[in-house]
Amino acid sequence: MEPITLADVRTAATRIAPHVWRTPLVACEPLSAALRCDLRFKAESLQHGGAFKARGACNAVFALSDDEALRGVVTHSSGNHAAALARAATRRGIPVYVVMPHNASPIKLAAVRAYGVEPILCEPTSEARERAALEAQERYGARLVHPYDDPLVMAGQGTLALEVIDDWPEIDTVVVPVSGGGLLAGVLTAIKAIRPEVQVIAAEPAWADDTARSLASGKNEVPTRYDTLADGLRAAVGKLTLPVLTRWLDDLILVEEETIRAATRTISAEARLVAEYSGAVPLAAVMTTPERFAGRRVGLVVSGGNLDMGGCRLGESPRSA
Known part of the structure; x- marks a missing residue:
């Protein structure tokens, strides 16, 4: 049995509509010409909070009953x-507790603190994050909103696929x-139900290749390192998400760190969008295997735009690297 259905994604789209942006699909003619395909960027970097995560979080928070909401929510996340x-909990006026690795991006730590929430810091491993979140859940009685292995979160993330197909x-x-895999599972659920002929391809850093290894072995493999530039892609693939990926995913492309750097710069220079390293990984996949995409109409999900600009604040200029 699938953890979510197209109906769940459509319900999520209605529920979160007052709380998220419908982000644009941005064309880039020079880059399309250079890579010999029609490229368009789904700019979730322009979403509230600078990332697609607003969708799943809002769906999970606003689906809570009033009694559940009173006890608040807890999660673990890289940022x-x-x-x-x-943000979602603040909009509903309920308590929220977040566990983050101590090496999380400073800009992502600051984003959480901006809502008056002090992160609970832990070691940068999946096991440490999950253990600290469980301790907080037991202490406060809050509802765990897993960053990806949660059907409500998965359905919320899948709403961006509805917009892509419509646009x-x-x-x-x-x-x-x-x-x-929450975003990918949500996208797969929506697209394969509406347009099964559309290919859905995963892009993953070679330094965080647990999904590729999990698909190959048929079981959940753990990450072997946590130092990829794409800090938002360091988590292990989920137990709920892996079966969805196994059933529906058309392909997975591993990308190297230098290609991720180049893709991040290219998105800024050519598409005039700010992408964090994680958000540039799909373009890095196209740059890695351009022949795979030649002549195709390709939508790239820019999952986030929270790139550290040297700690600058409003009215200041970014520091030089």
């Missing part, structure tokens, strides 16, 4: 989901970054 859940009916390929 974007933490900030998204803090570009001719699309034939979607490339999605993968970490825990």
Whole structure:
């Protein structure tokens, strides 16, 4: 049995409509010409909080009953989901507790603190994050909103796929970054139900290849390192998400760190969008295997835009690297 259905994604779209942006699908003619395919960027970097995570967090928080909401919510996250859940809980006026690795991006830590929430810091491993979140859950009685292995979160993330298909009916390929797999599972559920002929391809850093290894072995593999530039893609693929990926995913492309750097710069220079390293991984996949995408109509999910600009604040200039 699938953890979510198209009906769940459509329900999520209605529920979160007052709380999220419908982000644009941005075309880039020079880059399309250079890579010999029609490229368009789903700019979730322009979403509330600068990432797609607003969708799943809002769906989970606003689906709670009044009694559940009184006890608040808790999660663990490298940053974007933490900030998204803090925002959603603030909008509903309920308590929120977030666990983050101590090496999380400073800009993501600051985003959580901006909502008046002090992160609970832990070691940068999946096991440490989950253990600290469980301790907080038991202490406060809050409802765990897992960053990806939660049906409500998965359904919320899948709403961006509804927008992509609606905005570009001719699309034939979607490339999605993968970490825990909540975004990818949501996108797969929506697209394969509406347009099964559309190819959905995962993009993953070679330094965080647990999803590729999990698909190959048929079981959940753990990450072997946590130092990829794409800090939002360091989590292990989920137990709920892996079966969805196994059933529906068309392909997975591993990308190297230098290609991620180049893709991040290219998105800024050519598409005029700010992408964090995790959000640039889909373009890195196209740059890695351009022949795979030649002549196709390709939607790239820019999952987030929370790039550290040297700690600058409003009215200041970014520091030089």
